[in-house]
Amino acid sequence: MINLYAFTYPSAVAKFKSSGYILTKVGDTKREVQTRLNEQGGSASYEIKEVVGEWKNLQRIQRDYEVHRVLTQRGLHHRAAEGTEWFKLPGATLEDARKYIDDVVTMLEGGKVRDAVK
Numbered sequence: 001m002i003n004l005y006a007f008t009y010p011s012a013v014a015k016f017k018s019s020g021y022i023l024t025k026v027g028d029t030k031r032e033v034q035t036r037l038n039e040q041g042g043s044a045s046y047e048i049k050e051v052v053g054e055w056k057n058l059q060r061i062q063r064d065y066e067v068h069r070v071l072t073q074r075g076l077h078h079r080a081a082e083g084t085e086w087f088k089l090p091g092a093t094l095e096d097a098r099k100y101i102d103d104v105v106t107m108l109e110g111g112k113v114r115d116a117v118k
Helices: 010-019 033-039 064-073 094-109
Strands: 002-008 021-029 050-058 086-090
Touching: 002 010, 002 033, 002 064, 002 094, 010 021, 021 033, 021 064, 021 094, 033 050, 050 094, 064 086, 064 094, 086 094
Parallel strands: none
Antiparallel strands: 002 021, 002 050, 021 086
């Protein structure tokens, strides 16, 4: 089982908000999500990450690239980024981005895997 996570940076939200999407990194880990997030960027990061969401203990999705494949097929891969796991998720808020990934994860898992965010 894996845990899927997504995050962005405040500057990315500000930069792309007017374009109608939230630039978001989607990754996976077998450990706690916060442990993995702390490893990415670390002391080299100039901004605090904004967590878009976490999807824990997935049953069918084996790796993040299964979600990447769906997002890429939908034309959402952000090719201008240095990393390969950045996507342009439709919406204007983190909630919009979270819901978009929720829908993809639900489709791939065959059912909802987390409660609605309040």
